[in-house]
Amino acid sequence: xxxxxxxxxxxxxxxxxxxxxxxxxxxxxxxxxxxxxxxxxxxxxxxxxxxxxxxxxxxxxxxxxxxxxxxxxxxxxxxxxxxxxxxxxxxxxxxxxxxxxxxxxxxxxxxxxxxxxxxxxxxxxxxxxxxxxxxxxxxxxxxxxxxxxxxxxxxxxxxxxxxxxxxxxxxxxxxxxxxxxxxxxxxxxxxxxxxxxxxxx
Amino acid sequence: xxxxxxxxxxxxxxxxxxxxxxxxxxxxxxxxxxxxxxxxxxxxxxxxxxxxxxxxxxxxxxxxxxxxxxxxxxxxxxxxxxxxxxxxxx
Numbered sequence: 572x573x574x575x576x577x578x579x580x581x582x583x584x585x586x587x588x589x590x591x592x593x594x595x596x597x598x599x600x601x602x603x604x605x606x607x608x609x610x611x612x613x614x615x616x617x618x619x620x621x622x623x624x625x626x627x628x629x630x631x632x633x634x635x636x637x638x639x640x641x642x643x644x645x646x647x648x649x650x651x652x653x654x655x656x657x658x659x660x661x662x663x664x665x666x667x668x669x670x671x672x673x674x675x676x677x678x679x680x681x682x683x684x685x686x687x688x689x690x691x692x693x694x695x696x697x698x699x700x701x702x703x704x705x706x707x708x709x710x711x712x713x714x715x716x717x718x719x720x721x722x723x724x725x726x727x728x729x730x731x732x733x734x735x736x737x738x739x740x741x742x743x744x745x746x747x748x749x750x751x752x753x754x755x756x757x758x759x760x761x762x763x764x765x766x767x768x769x770x771x772x
Numbered sequence: 773x774x775x776x777x778x779x780x781x782x783x784x785x786x787x788x789x790x791x792x793x794x795x796x797x798x799x800x801x802x803x804x805x806x807x808x809x810x811x812x813x814x815x816x817x818x819x820x821x822x823x824x825x826x827x828x829x830x831x832x833x834x835x836x837x838x839x840x841x842x843x844x845x846x847x848x849x850x851x852x853x854x855x856x857x858x859x860x861x862x
Contacts, residue, residue: 684782685837689775693782 655703
């Protein structure tokens with residue numbers, strides 16, 4: 572007996588609600604990151620903890636939209652991308668209303684964008700939507716092959732890539748460990764999404 | 773208005789990278805026509821795309837990081853800073 576097909580969730584209200592959850596989870600990860608970076612003195616323990624928070628946030632941003640939309644078809648992947656986009660907008664609202672007035676970020680964060688407080692929000696709109704889109708492609712590809720489409724199972728390869736990059740580049744002193752982990756996670760995710768697309772093609 | 777320019781500028785980053793790599797690919801393909809080995813031709817075209825894309829991306833990010841400083845020269849002083857600005861001008 573075959574398992575019943577999972578219905579793609581693409582109703583507008585569901586997208587808004589799911590996006591709000593993704594945005595709230597992202598904000599929680601950012602708050603946790605800021606707390607750890609302020610409470611712990613710089614060192615290997617703080618770097619590893621920050622790397623784990625970045626990877627957990629990356630998993631949420633990449634795979635929760637596909638999970639909420641039950642991405643199995645092109646429609647499901649598009650819905651996941653919409654959820655991810657709305658999540659970034661909800662995060663922006665939380666950021667402007669809560670995080671900025673409390674001066675949550677160190678001055679170095681603004682310095683990356685040349686002193687502007689507006690540099691990272693458009694970057695996050697694009698990156699957040701992109702990783703949600705890639706995560707949904709991986710989700711639909713896994714489901715199409717009859718594999719386990721749970722977030723934990725889907726995230727494992729990309730998290731491994733992130734851990735490898737974070738530990739390799741971070742311990743080698745080439746890059747800040749959380750940044751290297753985030754880059755490795757996104758790169759691994761893109762590679763897996765391209766593999767899914769190549770198999771379908 | 774300044775914030776809007778910063779936001780639009782950062783949003784244009786991937787568009788610039790994509791367009792520049794496209795131009796690089798085209799120029800690389802023109803150069804690659806001088807060769808006969810298809811692998812060499814592909815490598816040259818790909819290298820052109822990577823080179824142009826990376827160079828324009830690097831330049832654009834540098835420009836965007838400098839943009840808040842450039843915009844600050846064209847912004848009116850805030851009400852709280854107005855007296856100081858007038859005094860400085862005098």
